[in-house]
Amino acid sequence: MMRALFAACLFLAGCDFSGDPAPARKSVFRPVASSTNAEVSAFLSKGGGGKAKLVFVDRTGPENRLNYIDFSESSGSPVIHQIPAAVRPSVPVISPDGEWVVYASGAGSEAGSPLSARSSVWLVRLRPDAKPTLIAADSACEPRFVQDKAGGLSIVYTTLAPDFGWEGYGKTMKVDVDVTGANPVAGVPEAIIGDGSYTGGLSWDGRYLVGGGGHVAMLDRQGSSNRPDTLSLNMIQSCNASISASRLFTNTMMYLNTSGAHPALNGGKTWGEWQAILISNGAKQLVKGFMFPASPAVPLETEPPSFTMARWHHCEWSNHPYFAAATLNADRYFKVAQGYENSHYQERIYLVNLKDSTYLEVLRPDKIAYSGRNGDVSGFHWPWLWVEVPSGFQEEADWLKAPN
Secondary structure (H helix, E strand, O other), X not given: OHHHHHHHHHHOOOOOOOOOOOOOOOOOOOEEEOOOHHHHHHHHHOOOOOOEEEEEEEEOOOOOEEEEEEOOOOOOOOOEEEOOXXXXXXXXXXXXXXXXXXXXXXXXXXXXXXXOOOEEEEEEEOOOOOOOEEEEOOEOEEEEEOOOOOOOEEEEEEOOOOOOOOOOOOOEEEEEEEOOOOOOEEOOOXXXXXXXXXXXXXXXXXXXXXXXXXXXXXXXXXXXXXXXEEOOHHHOOEEEEEEOOOOOOOOEEEEEEOOEOEOOEHHHOOEOOOOEEEEEEOOOOEEEEEEOOOOOOOOOOOOOOOEEEEEEEEEEEOOOOOEEEEEEEEEEEEEEOOEEEEEEEEEEEEEEEOOXXXXXXXXXXXXXXXXXXXXXXXXXXXXXXXXXXXXXOOOOOOOOOOOO
């Protein structure tokens, strides 16, 4: 029955899957820093964060590039570093120690991918001259690190990444990786879930798995049922599932939905597609929400006018309980000889303090122009933030409790 439901829901607009389109023929725009390293440090220190790094995929030019920023560098403005040896990178995540990046490469790398699509998982040190190591070939998607791992690294990934992947599509795997030698050595993968793909990661305590695509769902591995709970607010189509980094509220997850309304968010008014980042818990309660930044310091409008709508995309909980990263997606129409054509650029990267609901823009485009491709989805994709968690850090006991 559920597979029939999956087939019936294929018409839904996927908000995880960005596809694997041909890259732009020329650079659409170039990244410009919106904040200094000192401003990033000050923003993070308010939430008890230390040093920080950001990884993302630059899809604005002829080749997709795996880029990263180390905000602790002595330069006043953030410097973007590239790892050229990473080919066709997608969905990168930084390791708990801040030294490595795991990513997928291939048409099936991201949640919401077609069942026939395939991808592989790679691991590379966070360094421009680093060479990637293949961790899992052909059927390996949406990799993420095990959060609480003493010594070495462990990676969770799925063998498929369709919408509703937890309904018996593929497996959810875990593999240990030895990084003590000259090159990483992957162990023998094991299936932690043999009948479903959970693309949104494993909780700090290892108890909860989440998945996204069509809806978002959470599985309690210690529960009495082997069925996950659907956490989508008001059962509206949702995606971009990302497991909590909280050590206390491990049954929480972050996601986007296509639209919605809630008395505790946006003054009770309805928001549009992907315009609110939501956090829900295993009891299906909305815990927090974060509306998109509608009025950035540098306006979204261009001359001549092109801007129509802004919304979040690719929200990801960082390794630190209090922080996340997300892109700001801008929909535009450009005048061409035949009329108008559109784009859906992911133009800006934001850091989000989940505790006090403040945002910091760290990256934006130098200028906006039509790329010559109708429906273009160029931009800065899949940002993932790593934040140093001080040894004496104490997570507040009530910061993520559901409202009464």
